[in-house]
Amino acid sequence: MLNIAITTGEPAGIGPDITVAALLHLARQASPRYADVQWHVIGDAALLQARADAIGQGDFWRVASTALTIVERPLGAPVRAGVLDAANGPYVLDLLDAAIDGCQVGTADGVRYDAMVTAPVQKSTINDAGVPFTGHTEYLAERSRTPRVVMMLAGPQPAHDNAMLRVALATTHLPLREVPDAITPAVLDETLDIVQRDLRTRFGLTAPRILVTGLNPHAGESGHLGREELEVIEPAIARARARGIDARGPYPADTLFQPRLLADADCVLAMYHDQGLAPLKYGTFGHGVNITLGLPFVRTSVDHGTALDLAGTGRAEFGSMIEAIDTAIAMARHTVRS
Incomplete structure (x- = not known):
């Protein structure tokens, strides 16, 4: 029961x-x-x-x-x-x-x-x-x-044969001006570990693939539009891969959310709330689910x-x-x- x-x-x-x-x-x-x-x-x-x-x-x-x-x-x-x-x-x-x-x-x-x-x-x-x-x-x-949890939203996409889209967030309910300072090496390391672990233990995905967004437009454009990608996000992805996590990126957020790129992905890790949740809520048309990863129990919620x-x-x-x-x-x- x-x-x-x-x-x-x-x-x-x-x-x-x-x-x-x-x-x-x-x-x-x-x-x-x-x-x-x-x-x-x-x-x-x-x-x-x-x-x-x-x-x-x-x-x-x-x-x-x-x-x-x-x-x-x-x-x-x-x-x-x-x-x-x-x-x-x-x-x-x-x-x-x-x-x-x-x-x-x-x-x-x-x-x-x-x-x-x-x-x-x-x-x-x-x-x-x-x-x-x-x-x-x-x-x-x-x-x-x-000590640390991760907000994830997930849902089927009716416009794309109900393919499941999962989006986790590196930061959650913060004013936008505070986001860059909150994206630290430790935060990304811990977040990627939690996402990897829960995708395996809660969702049964044996080798989850995680696509990571950049923070800045065009994922920083090689440092011309911001250095967070070069100095924080890329090294975190490299460390995750060294730990056996299939993390890839950083990808420009404005082009990542398309079926061609998401077809083989199990989750997207976005850097902040609206960056990840705006496309997810649009794509799942009111059937999204809010999931808290990292807790010692299962918790889900509505997306509204x-x-x-x-x-x-x-x-x-x-x-x-x-x-x-x-x-x-x-x-x-x-x-x-x-």
Whole structure:
């Protein structure tokens, strides 16, 4: 039996909606690949029922109940769809803490989660509650005492026969002016090691090939447009290859994301957030998955935000949540086998 935890995210956003819709969709499929999966939905049960009713999925509990456990966490304040309230900032973090503890040490009922899937959170709500919060990735690393993690997004590309695209990031949520200083030899060494290890142990890729972008336009153009490629990125790639990692580059980011170059690649390592994620999100058309590499447990998430204007309307797309769930299951199965 696989135990998959799902945190329902910002209560005023679409997290509860897409959790309900995705699990109901999977229950109606009755696919044998979910036969051994137990869902542990972490959140306020009354909120989930209210949102299920609001989006026309009031039979959620009846259809999905046989494989569904609600891990009750009470809201900090009543919720109106689309309206943020800082009083629910601690509630959102409580959901994450429950999932992290369940993955690392197990629950009070003796259940150990094999993976966690997270619905989107609103960073401003948590910060407004007085808790400094940069994002899921950083919080999970700090809470699990993991010295370095790597953000990866992945997804099928409908325009290219659903070929899988994976993009990892050397830096994550930083102002653009801070990025060059953050790309150090140690960061690149550790990032490439984590990407290599998790592609093998979580995805089952025996000899992953990693394509590395440059930082500057034209990958620095031999030092005429910046020296980071010559002084930091190229030496890091050489060191990685000496450690047995099939890393190649640096490639100009504006020409790397094309099928011809990506056909034999297992992952792209981009230098900063928008450099890698803009082409990925365009190419995967709302079916991308956010994956945190380097953690002692499997964590996936949707590739979008809280979409406050869609909460409770029934118009929120849940394709990314389906992909996040499927990816978590696949990674958990491989990890268990390993």
